[in-house]
Amino acid sequence: MVKHEDLKAEAKKLLESGTIKYLIAYERNARDGKAIPVFIKKPEEVDKITWDPTCFHNLVRFVVDEKRRKARQKNPDTRPVGVVVKGCDSRALVILLQEKFIDRKDVRIIGVSCETTGVIDERKLAKKLKGQKAKNIEFGPDENFVVTTEEGTVNLPASEIMADRCLECIAPIPVISDVLFGEKTKRSTPHPFGSVDKIETLSFEDRWKFWSEQLEKCVRCYGCRSVCPMCYCDECVADTITFAVTPDTTADEKALKIKWLDKSPVISENIFYHMVRAIHLAGRCIDCGECERACPVNIPLRMLNKKLEKEAKLLFGYDVGFDPDKPALISCFRDEDPGDFIR
C-alpha cells in the first residue's frame, strides 16, 4: 500500500532542496471527496497531497503544458518538474520521451503503483451508490475500496467500481520513475482487450449502427483532445483556429489552408474527426482513459484507441509505451509485417 506519509516526505525533500520547480500531484477536493490535480510549490503545502482510488487524472498533460509555458518564457527556470504518475501515466511519459517532446531531465518522476486494483470510474460509483454522495474513498484490504457516504461506510469490491481500463491494465507499476512507492505486484489480465472483443463479434452493419449512434452524439467540444497528453500538435487538422498565423502569413495562405473537415457537429464530420484522432494515436495511446472520462456525452472513445493498440500488438508485435528508445509504431516496419491484404 502506498503511504501518504512517504509521498509527502519525498515531496518535502524535493521542494526543500530545490531539486524541482514544483510538484504536480493530487489533492482531495473538500467538496466531494474526490481527488483533483494540484501544483505544490512550497514545502509547507505538501500536506495537501493525497493518493486514493479517485486519482484517475493523467497528470502528464500538465508536463506537456509546462513545456509550452517554458518555451514562451525568456529566462525559464530549467529545473525539472515533479510529477506523480500511475502505471498508465508513466507510459504516457515514455511516449513523450520516445518522441523527444520532453527531455528526461525535465521531469522528476514519482511513481505510485496501483498494485492489484486501480482507480474508480465515477459513473460506475454513482450507479452503485444510488444517489448517495461519497465523501471519502480509500484503498481497503483484499482488493476492496472503502467508500464513506453520509449513511456510513461500505466496502465495495474494486472490480465493481473500477474503471474499465484498470480492469484491462497490463502494467499497474510505473515503467519509468525516479522513486517508486507501493509494491511491485504482478497481476494477471485475462482479457487485456476485453472492451473491443465485444464489437469484433458484430457484423459490419451492426458495428456501423453502434458507432453511428455513438458518434452522432458528439458535440465537438474537443474535450478529448484537450485532456489527452498525446494531443500536443500545435496545429490540429480538426479546427482551423489552431493554425499558426504569424505577421508573415498572407491572406492567400490563410484562405488556401486545406480544410479537411467541417467544424459543424454532423455525423460524417464527427466520424472524420474521431478517425483522425484514433489513427494519430495509433501506437501512442497508452489507454489512460482520460478522453472517455472527459467526454460530456459518454462516447466510448477508448474502444477506438484500444482497437488500434490491439492491432499494433497482434499484427506488428508492438507494445505501446514501454521503451523510450524504440521508434514510433508507424515510423518503423518489419519485413514480416502482414501483406496478404494487398493484391
Place this chain on the structure above:
Amino acid sequence: MTEEFEPKIVAFLCKWCSSAGSDLAGVSRMEYPANVIPIQVMCSGSVSPLYIFEAFNRGADGVLVSGCHPGDCHYIKGNMYARRKLLLVKKLLEHLGLEPQRFQMSWVSAAEGQKYTQVIKELVKELKPLGPQTKLRREHHG
C-alpha cells in the same frame, strides 16, 4: 428504367510504379472500367490516412492505394511504411463498420499494365453489389 450502379473509385497511384503501370495499360489500349479516378502521388508511403478519410468523406465508393512491390520502392522503403500505416487505417475503417472491400491496396509495377486493369476490374466487381457508400459521406458540400 434501372441504371446499373457505377462505383466511384479514387486511386492513389505512386509515380514510379503504379502510375506508370496505369499509363502502360493506357498506351497498350487495354480495356478496363472507367470508374477509377487516378491521383498520382510521389510514393505510396506519402499517402496520409487523411487522404483516405477525405476521399470517403467527399463521396468515394472505394479507395485504392497502389505502390511498388516490396523492395522496388524508388525511395527504398516508402511502400513498407505504407503497408503498416494503411493496414491500421483499414482495420480502423472495418472497426467502424465500413465494408472491407471499400479500401484496398495493391502492388503494381511499371510493367504490370495487365495487372492494373485486373485490379480495377476486380474492385469494380466487388463494389457494385455494395451500392453507394453513404456511411462516411458528407451530406452537404460547402
